[in-house]
Amino acid sequence: MGITDETLKRRLDGFRKRMRDKEIDMALLVEPDNQYYVSGFRAISYSRPIICLVYLNSLQFILPELEKDHASQSARTDELYVYHEIACHRGKDTQFHRPLEHLLDRQPASSTIGVEVDTLPAALYCMLHERNFIVKDMGPDLMEMRMKKDQEEIHWIKQAGVLSDLALESSLHHVQPGISELELDSFGDKKLLEAASQQFPDQLIGFADWTCSGITRSFMPHLASSTRKLEKNDVVVHSRQVWVNHYRAENERTFLIGRPSNEQKYCLELAIEAQAQAMQVVKPGVCAKDIDLAAYHVFEKHGYGEHVQHRTGHGLGLTEHEEPYLRFDNELQLEEGMVYTIEPGIYVPGVGGFRHSDTVIVTNNGFESVTQYPRSLEDMIL
């Protein structure tokens, strides 16, 4: 469980090299996945801010008292600044602002501070701005570093993939008219937690899933599961996500109950074919956009181009969506160790939504899919 010291050292060395290249004196990180990536510590934070400060020669955290022991155990940190919320500590720091102000006041005038401009709250940005610090974005640096996975990361992503297949099998095995979307999900949840408990002792496992059933709901690509009951002849898009020690795999299947219409079968075949075409393109050196376009052209060629609503896939790892994004306009070249979903879909009014999603790793000469559940039309008519 957790990241080895060697890996963390390599990451911090790489991050600090980028800091030096940009002449950054200190980086202030708020995004929990980025904090975990450089420190090994990830908390459930809710209303209590946690701030990670990376200096060229130390790593420090500002955090609430209830995370102190957790951070002491898992963060590779040089200093913890704790703020309190209990009466007996009323003379100490009782909000995160004071220790942060204290640290910023110690920073030489006109220092350059690295931040994540897409997630740093405006309130914190203003604290830096008022002190006349130069602010530079390091969000893209972290995204670039995280985009290519190392062996430890790939190991956990593969385990997540194996568990997601088991969950999918259990959920699809229990499909029948009358059970709700949420009940369908829960069969997979239970199976995966049983299997995870046997196979991976003392690890952190998590999951998310949603099911969009029927013509109206499957037409919308992103909906949380509801208590709607499956009906005879429904089209259903079932999405399963699993993470092992914070590393994720995504696994989605569209299935048809009973006697689907010919157009529903045709649309699902197109989605399967588009995914297969996109997979064939994957290898190092190819651009992200080439994968997107390979899928899109299948739909377009058959007259369904206008029913595409979203790109072909997205990177994943610590975060559910990260680079590389498989979009028509992303020139990024793929490299060995990148991980992303391939999930082209079409959404046809009055017919339904059709999308399989698999998580693939770029290898030195092609790709490996960490999710292996059957994809064919025959397997998807239940």
Add this chain to the structure above:
Amino acid sequence: MGITDETLKRRLDGFRKRMRDKEIDMALLVEPDNQYYVSGFRAISYSRPIICLVYLNSLQFILPELEKDHASQSARTDELYVYHEIACHRGKDTQFHRPLEHLLDRQPASSTIGVEVDTLPAALYCMLHERNFIVKDMGPDLMEMRMKKDQEEIHWIKQAGVLSDLALESSLHHVQPGISELELDSFGDKKLLEAASQQFPDQLIGFADWTCSGITRSFMPHLASSTRKLEKNDVVVHSRQVWVNHYRAENERTFLIGRPSNEQKYCLELAIEAQAQAMQVVKPGVCAKDIDLAAYHVFEKHGYGEHVQHRTGHGLGLTEHEEPYLRFDNELQLEEGMVYTIEPGIYVPGVGGFRHSDTVIVTNNGFESVTQYPRSLEDMIL
């Protein structure tokens, strides 16, 4: 499912009154719960930003194409600006920035823009700052409005409470050495989804739960569940959260397996007593801090004050943590319709963590607990 037109109109009227009081011309909201509160629309957004713009006479959204149909169905909006990510739309807006820039350019010079400074990303703040708009924080306004729940909100919170009791009962019924924390959770998950599917057709239900078992893990108040297996004589803090149509209840119990030590029994009794004392104080007009101090004094009086790590509770509703926060320094006066947890806890090295949490509603002369699962020491020795 969803919010009635009448309720949304009342909320928007109230929000716009606050805008006028602060001389705000337009509010730019990014926080998903705030967006839902004023519009009825809540999406799974991940990497695709969704921006809600509230003008004095209209409500508009900037969103990705895949949310267009979803928003059309649930948002009470006057205008949707859609951005695209597909090759055939390459001539249109393909990121959220362009429609936002377009709308900001149309805004009169030196307009005043309302924002949520604690969640607005620095990148968006800079767009406003560069245009010389005056920026005012409306985060506290939304928090104040949301703090007091209306009848619709209380209805869903109560249903969430009922479901959380069922889940808790099922999880605790299955406690035995050898099952993992995640398996313990999954019994409750399954039960609640079955019950929800029967009792609340066509609704959105969600849940989160974590279990911290054993002396070392229960000592840390906030940890995600792991595959650690329960052992004979473990102390276990089990946290169950359920939401119905986005409205939440929290329900936590600490239980002891087998033959707990005398100090473990004593600590749990103290936590139970502290919670009971805190509940007795609840009624309109009392300050948030009075509830916190009522609980804290129980621990302090018995020599356990130093083992408190966190405040006595937090408001909840759409968000897991919101006002009122039950802290020693919060002078906020309680009002009928406020909803929060009461969850005093102690964490004793070598002994374990001890905390029950219940969700209560302030009534006109006291309180009602929406979570009802037994709390006594006898009920907690399994």
